[in-house]
Amino acid sequence: MPSHPGQIIAMGGGGFTMEPDNPLLDQYVLAATGKRHPRVCFVPTAAGDAIGYIDRFGEAFPPDVCEPTYLSLFSRKFDDLAGFLCEQDLVYVGGGNTVNLLAVWRAQGMDRAVAEALAAGTIFCGVSAGALCWFERGITDSYSPDLKPLTNGLGFLPGAFSPHYDSDRRRPVLFPEFVRRFGAPALAAEDGVALHFRDGQLVRAVSSRPEAVAFRFTLAEGEVTTERITPTYLGREAAAAAG
Numbered sequence: 001m002p003s004h005p006g007q008i009i010a011m012g013g014g015g016f017t018m019e020p021d022n023p024l025l026d027q028y029v030l031a032a033t034g035k036r037h038p039r040v041c042f043v044p045t046a047a048g049d050a051i052g053y054i055d056r057f058g059e060a061f062p063p064d065v066c067e068p069t070y071l072s073l074f075s076r077k078f079d080d081l082a083g084f085l086c087e088q089d090l091v092y093v094g095g096g097n098t099v100n101l102l103a104v105w106r107a108q109g110m111d112r113a114v115a116e117a118l119a120a121g122t123i124f125c126g127v128s129a130g131a132l133c134w135f136e137r138g139i140t141d142s143y144s145p146d147l148k149p150l151t152n153g154l155g156f157l158p159g160a161f162s163p164h165y166d167s168d169r170r171r172p173v174l175f176p177e178f179v180r181r182f183g184a185p186a187l188a189a190e191d192g193v194a195l196h197f198r199d200g201q202l203v204r205a206v207s208s209r210p211e212a213v214a215f216r217f218t219l220a221e222g223e224v225t226t227e228r229i230t231p232t233y234l235g236r237e238a239a240a241a242a243g
Helices: 024-032 051-060 081-086 098-108 110-120 171-182 234-242
Strands: 007-011 039-043 067-070 090-093 123-127 135-140 148-150 157-162 186-189 193-198 201-207 214-220 223-229
Touching: 007 024, 007 157, 024 090, 024 123, 024 193, 024 201, 024 234, 051 067, 081 110, 098 110, 098 135, 110 123, 135 171, 148 171, 157 171, 171 186, 171 214, 171 223, 186 193
Parallel strands: 007 123, 039 067, 039 090, 090 123, 135 157, 157 186
Antiparallel strands: 007 193, 135 148, 186 214, 193 201, 214 223
């Protein structure tokens, strides 16, 4: 599949969703915009626009560090989704149910609007469901408590992805078999790891936890090979900058 232009930052877990007292990943995505006071839009579709989730976003991204807003697709206030997204510097997609996110986005034309905004320079990031959705496929508990294949992702990033590779012990057991069945390329990220893509290519891996890692999977002659990806620990970078 040809690479799609634009920047996407996929988090295996973390950010204000899981680490309210550890802002390193959220600081990273803000800095990626290159703006002193970026326009940041939260998209909580996967959580059904839960008010508590939106409130937590507001606490993590206050007006003194950015220009925050959120986009509801259950109660739309914008007719031109692409135009609205193109006005943002960063779009932050929250976690929840990946299957429902994909269904609502496609029904509302959000997938087409995202493609336009990515090409126009808006950076997209997301955690958990907000990370898996960008890939072609992966495994998810969106259908039931069990992990099942998801094969109709948006496809802005190639291959397969699994978030929560350390906190959900089923994933390291099931994901390699998923890769064997559905093919590579494939990536997995532990909580606290963010994978930064530019034009469909992984250009950097960073983490908010010093021991968190990611993995790359390849498939040859029916055998899955796993390669460890060691991210840059953002806490060390922050300490060096402060010192």
